[in-house]
Amino acid sequence: MKPARKFRVTKQREVILDELRKVVSHPTADEVYRMVRKRLPRVSLGTVYRNLEILSQNGLLLKLEMAGTQRRYDATTANHYHVRCTSCGRVVDLRMDPLPGVERRIGDACGFTITGHRLEFEGLCPRCGRRN
Amino acid sequence: MKPARKFRVTKQREVILDELRKVVSHPTADEVYRMVRKRLPRVSLGTVYRNLEILSQNGLLLKLEMAGTQRRYDATTANHYHVRCTSCGRVVDLRMDPLPGVERRIGDACGFTITGHRLEFEGLCPRCGRRN
DNA sequence: CCCCTTTCCAGTATTAATTCCTAATAATAC
DNA sequence: GTATTATTAGGAATTAATACTGGAAAGGGG
Numbered sequence: 001m002k003p004a005r006k007f008r009v010t011k012q013r014e015v016i017l018d019e020l021r022k023v024v025s026h027p028t029a030d031e032v033y034r035m036v037r038k039r040l041p042r043v044s045l046g047t048v049y050r051n052l053e054i055l056s057q058n059g060l061l062l063k064l065e066m067a068g069t070q071r072r073y074d075a076t077t078a079n080h081y082h083v084r085c086t087s088c089g090r091v092v093d094l095r096m097d098p099l100p101g102v103e104r105r106i107g108d109a110c111g112f113t114i115t116g117h118r119l120e121f122e123g124l125c126p127r128c129g130r131r132n
Numbered sequence: 133m134k135p136a137r138k139f140r141v142t143k144q145r146e147v148i149l150d151e152l153r154k155v156v157s158h159p160t161a162d163e164v165y166r167m168v169r170k171r172l173p174r175v176s177l178g179t180v181y182r183n184l185e186i187l188s189q190n191g192l193l194l195k196l197e198m199a200g201t202q203r204r205y206d207a208t209t210a211n212h213y214h215v216r217c218t219s220c221g222r223v224v225d226l227r228m229d230p231l232p233g234v235e236r237r238i239g240d241a242c243g244f245t246i247t248g249h250r251l252e253f254e255g256l257c258p259r260c261g262r263r264n
Numbered sequence: 265c266c267c268c269t270t271t272c273c274a275g276t277a278t279t280a281a282t283t284c285c286t287a288a289t290a291a292t293a294c
Numbered sequence: 295g296t297a298t299t300a301t302t303a304g305g306a307a308t309t310a311a312t313a314c315t316g317g318a319a320a321g322g323g324g
Binding site for chain 2: 111117
């Protein structure tokens, strides 16, 4: 847990966070960039990356490191699980309680000091499934 | 499930698979490349990538798409879970039964046709933990 | 306000991992 | 063997993410 160092509230950061909160999807850095550019046409992609990183370090958003694909970002900060559609790539939140006590059990069994876990499903979303 | 199309048995493929079976670690493509090059000094990295992909499509090895980091490969083909050390990066197999019926339950709940899931833990391995 | 310090930004270059391309080569079928 | 066709080495291209740089904009004390 990195301590939340104090950081400035800049226009760019406000807009990034605000845009992310407006959507239920889990956009990639590039998608956030395109969203933000509508309001701040001169932002650079580097700024978006840097600030998504900073905001996630301060617990204001969640950086999702999905297996295999590029990172996605989520304004819902509590840890939760995801499904990813292998056809269209979209990611959906799951309403499922975090596995209880699983980290401690695994830690005891393998000797690691477990700091987190990730459970993700993949499959076809309803839209994509119907098209086959 | 892609059908196992027939493919040629080349020296490169034999050596790649053989080297992977010799280790219990989960090497990256680059590490496999270095291992293979000791026996076939002229292999190219592209060949290693292509064949790891083909061999995994044919069920001869497992391609691990770990969150955030580069891919790793595993000669143990049955689905199982992993822990990754956030300090040294190594990945270790977990002896833990696959979560029973979880895919069907999730599929029913969210409408996806679930084709797979991945559960991974992260933390400090015993070696790295001691050093802090 | 003004100055000083610090943090941040845009724009660009760079890195790292992986994939793609092509002529030459080697495995399998005939 | 010879023909057929997938596969290879080598390098170029692509993609996602990060690093660097000079300049701009807070914040804070007077």
